[in-house]
Amino acid sequence: MLVLGIAGGSGSGKTTVVKKMIKRLPKGSVTVISQDFYYKDNGHLSAEERAKINFDHPSSIEFKLLVKHIDELISGKKIEMPIYSYLTCSRADETMPVEPTKVLIVEGILILTNPRMRDRFNIKVFVDADADDRLMRIIWRDIEERGRSFKEVLNHYEKYVKPMHQLFIEPSKRFADLIIPQGGANQVAIDILSSRIHMKLNDD
Numbered sequence: 093m094l095v096l097g098i099a100g101g102s103g104s105g106k107t108t109v110v111k112k113m114i115k116r117l118p119k120g121s122v123t124v125i126s127q128d129f130y131y132k133d134n135g136h137l138s139a140e141e142r143a144k145i146n147f148d149h150p151s152s153i154e155f156k157l158l159v160k161h162i163d164e165l166i167s168g169k170k171i172e173m174p175i176y177s178y179l180t181c182s183r184a185d186e187t188m189p190v191e192p193t194k195v196l197i198v199e200g201i202l203i204l205t206n207p208r209m210r211d212r213f214n215i216k217v218f219v220d221a222d223a224d225d226r227l228m229r230i231i232w233r234d235i236e237e238r239g240r241s242f243k244e245v246l247n248h249y250e251k252y253v254k255p256m257h258q259l260f261i262e263p264s265k266r267f268a269d270l271i272i273p274q275g276g277a278n279q280v281a282i283d284i285l286s287s288r289i290h291m292k293l294n295d296d
């Protein structure tokens with residue numbers, strides 16, 4: 093199994109890169125799991141307490157479970173991936189079955205900050221984008237998908253997203269084998285990465 097870690101700041105275009113890569117690869121050859129499903133369950137907190145959760149700090153992720161699931165997929169086992177809701181900050185009772193394939197892509201803003209995660213990636217990618225571009229995407233996403241007001245998004249960005257990006261996410265770029273500037277708009281970088289995966293699939 094070829095394991096890729098695709099990191100980058102919030103709103104950098106990671107999901108777009110992953111989607112474009114999947115389109116270039118043989119159907120059924122890629123499994124994708126997202127760090128976002130492994131946020132710790134905080135459904136027991138009040139609405140006021142949930143608003144203060146720092147989703148951009150490594151301690152918010154249950155890395156132990158994520159690493160365990162990656163190892164199980166590498167060994168050819170099916171996993172039951174948790175389902176997480178940003179609206180309730182909790183995990184659903186149901187899980188999502190995920191089968192192993194030839195290529196595993198793990199994506200998330202914090203995945204390169206964790207040494208045990210990095211050890212499991214054959215290729216480490218960092219999707220880069222200008223801060224103002226990321227902020228615009230964050231505003232649209234958080235209003236549309238997470239039910240936040242414009243003011244709440246900006247407050248959250250200033251208090252959590254920006255400082256955590258500077259403290260944890262941006263420094264993790266140095267661990268990347270490949271940096272993709274301009275996010276999902278960088279067609280050349282996506283083609284190069286997809287070609288590398290094709291080579292690995294053909295070798296197998």
